[in-house]
Amino acid sequence: xxxxxxxxxxxxxxxxxxxxxxxxxxxxxxxxxxxxxxxxxxxxxxxxxxxxxxxxxxxxxxxxxxxxxxxxxxxxxxxxxxxxxxxxxxxxxxxxxxxxxxxxxxxxxxxxxxxxxxxxxxxxxxxxxxxxxxxxxxxxxxxxxxxxxxxxxxxxxxxxxxxxxxxxxxxxxxxxxxxxxxxxxxxxxxxxxxxxxxxxxxxxxxxxxxxxxxxxxxxxxxxxxxxxxxxxxxxxxxxxxxxxxxxxxxxxxxxxxxxxxxxxxxxxxxxxxxxxxxxxxxxxxxxxx
Amino acid sequence: xxxxxxxxxxxxxxxxxxxxxxxxxxxxxxxxxxxxxxxxxxxxxxxxxxxxxxxxxxxxxxxxxxxxxxxxxxxxxxxxxxxxxxxxxxxxxxxxxxxxxxxxxxxxxxxxxxxxxxxxxxxxxxxxxxxxxxxxxxxxxxxxxxxxxxxxxxxxxxxxxxxxxxxxxxxxxxxxxxxxxxxxxxxxxxxxxxxxxxxxxxxxxxxxxxxxxxxxxxxxxxxxxxxxxxxxxxxxxxxxxxxxxxxxxxxxxxxxxxxxxxxxxxxxxxxx
Numbered sequence: 001x002x003x004x005x006x007x008x009x010x011x012x013x014x015x016x017x018x019x020x021x022x023x024x025x026x027x028x029x030x031x032x033x034x035x036x037x038x039x040x041x042x043x044x045x046x047x048x049x050x051x052x053x054x055x056x057x058x059x060x061x062x063x064x065x066x067x068x069x070x071x072x073x074x075x076x077x078x079x080x081x082x083x084x085x086x087x088x089x090x091x092x093x094x095x096x097x098x099x100x101x102x103x104x105x106x107x108x109x110x111x112x113x114x115x116x117x118x119x120x121x122x123x124x125x126x127x128x129x130x131x132x133x134x135x136x137x138x139x140x141x142x143x144x145x146x147x148x149x150x151x152x153x154x155x156x157x158x159x160x161x162x163x164x165x166x167x168x169x170x171x172x173x174x175x176x177x178x179x180x181x182x183x184x185x186x187x188x189x190x191x192x193x194x195x196x197x198x199x200x201x202x203x204x205x206x207x208x209x210x211x212x213x214x215x216x217x218x219x220x221x222x223x224x225x226x227x228x229x230x231x232x233x234x235x236x237x238x239x240x241x242x243x244x245x246x247x248x249x250x251x252x253x254x255x256x257x258x259x260x261x262x263x264x265x266x267x268x269x270x271x272x273x274x275x276x277x278x279x280x281x282x283x284x285x286x287x288x289x
Numbered sequence: 290x291x292x293x294x295x296x297x298x299x300x301x302x303x304x305x306x307x308x309x310x311x312x313x314x315x316x317x318x319x320x321x322x323x324x325x326x327x328x329x330x331x332x333x334x335x336x337x338x339x340x341x342x343x344x345x346x347x348x349x350x351x352x353x354x355x356x357x358x359x360x361x362x363x364x365x366x367x368x369x370x371x372x373x374x375x376x377x378x379x380x381x382x383x384x385x386x387x388x389x390x391x392x393x394x395x396x397x398x399x400x401x402x403x404x405x406x407x408x409x410x411x412x413x414x415x416x417x418x419x420x421x422x423x424x425x426x427x428x429x430x431x432x433x434x435x436x437x438x439x440x441x442x443x444x445x446x447x448x449x450x451x452x453x454x455x456x457x458x459x460x461x462x463x464x465x466x467x468x469x470x471x472x473x474x475x476x477x478x479x480x481x482x483x484x485x486x487x488x489x490x491x492x493x494x495x496x497x498x499x500x501x502x503x504x505x506x507x508x509x510x511x512x513x514x515x516x517x518x519x520x521x522x523x524x525x526x527x528x529x530x531x532x533x534x535x536x537x538x539x540x541x542x543x544x545x546x547x548x549x550x551x552x553x554x555x556x557x558x559x560x561x
Contacts, residue, residue, distance in 0.1 A: 007380040014377035021433035025410035089298035100302040109540050111494035113512040117519050117533045118312035129315050129330035222403035225496045243405035256409050263406035274401050
């Protein structure tokens with residue numbers, strides 16, 4: 001029955017949606033990236049790869065590219081450490097752990113715009129709760145979001161705290177799928193808790209590592225919402241990511257062609273990271289089995 | 290030793306939970322105080338509860354209207370994503386041909402495209418189609434960005450269903466569509482719950498495209514509304530905090546009622 005070819009028309013509506021709203025824009029984005037279009041007037045001329053060459057010498061793009069990697073890699077590292085630690089803690093039977101899990105997970109469901117707004121209040125120079133603590137400890141008020149380095153660190157921490165719940169539940173599911181007999185057998189053989197962690201837990205969590213790392217890295221590399229709310233890319237262009245820079249070039253600088261080129265580069269970065277990591281993790285999985 | 294570990298684990302979890310509640314607490318105390326009250330954000334209001342900020346958030350910020358717009362777009366796109374996703378997944382799960390494998394891999398590949406990377410062409414397309422400031426325009430983009438994950442989840446789930454039930458239905462003379470609607474779709478409830486949760490959370494919170502597509506306050510959804518209101522209320526943080534808190538309420542209620550499904554659904558959705 002399933003050899004019937006006519007079942008295939010069922011995916012035609014979905015493919016039509018993708019063709020119009022995803023594939024066509026992606027192709028058109030590449031074409032626009034080869035022009036000097038300003039975004040609204042009908043005139044545009046073909047300038048070849050000029051936009052890409054221009055990017056190489058553009059310090060603003062250089063900063064945004066560096067920041068994008070900091071946002072991506074910084075958040076990924078923080079979330080793996082915190083997520084795994086929290087999952088290990090939750091894996092022990094403790095009273096109140098389902099409440100702790102629910103609260104730690106809660107920010108995942110809230111818009112990053114809302115989390116950014118609420119954290120902005122906390123980091124506010126004059127009214128912020130954090131500066132109240134600094135002053136109470138005898139220090140001077142700090143302009144947390146006015147310094148590029150501090151602001152980038154804060155954005156990484158806010159993004160990591162918001163989505164640490166995802167890593168936590170992925171690792172918890174991974175931990176709970178490890179058969180307890182492995183631990184029992186190793187205990188009989190006299191293994192220490194650390195030896196068990198390194199010899200059993202870490203290798204058997206491999207699929208969870210793969211899932212969580214890929215997910216967090218993509219999320220961090222395309223970071224947009226939190227930056228827009230907390231610093232709007234400033235001071236200057238110092239906290240800009242590739243995503244925020246695209247909207248700024250397009251809507252504020254009327255450089256639609258250039259913005260498209262930055263978009264194509266962002267897409268390529270994410271594609272290379274995703275495919276690269278998936279290949280790496282799949283190969284390791286084969287070696288383990 | 291193991292007792293010590295247990296205490297440390299409990300303390301660590303309690304600390305993490307407290308840290309996660311800090312932004313909500315700070316927003317709450319800020320929203321309940323007048324602008325003239327310069328007491329610390331850590332202190333609850335002492336001179337009674339002040340609700341003026343919430344009035345400003347509703348009347349000047351239009352936050353309730355924004356919640357309505359978010360609800361319309363979320364329901365419409367979630368419904369479309371479930372139906373289109375399940376339909377598309379069926380031949381991809383059941384007819385294992387080279388062509389279908391390529392189509393499937395192509396759809397999964399679409400998950401990698403960051404929304405901002407195609408901002409210029411998507412915005413241009415929406416201008417040409419007249420989709421700026423319309424519910425359908427935003428819904429179309431939400432469907433396009435969330436549908437790949439839905440197809441993937443439905444296809445994975447369908448591959449795990451026994452094919453013999455469908456074969457029996459065909460033996461009894463059922464056509465393709467009646468097999469689908471009477472036999473296959475009723476078995477998809479668990480995966481549909483996952484798709485609904487993942488999709489509605491993403492769409493409800495979406496900002497990166499909505500902020501550009503929905504520019505008029507009449508149609509703007511919650512996330513862009515909060516961001517715009519916040520930017521315009523630089524001196525009145527209390528009203529911004531009130532708006533942020535109000536926008537979270539619907540999602541919070543859903544989470545409290547359906548917490549078990551939320552976490553389970555998110556885990557299933559991430560294992561792709």
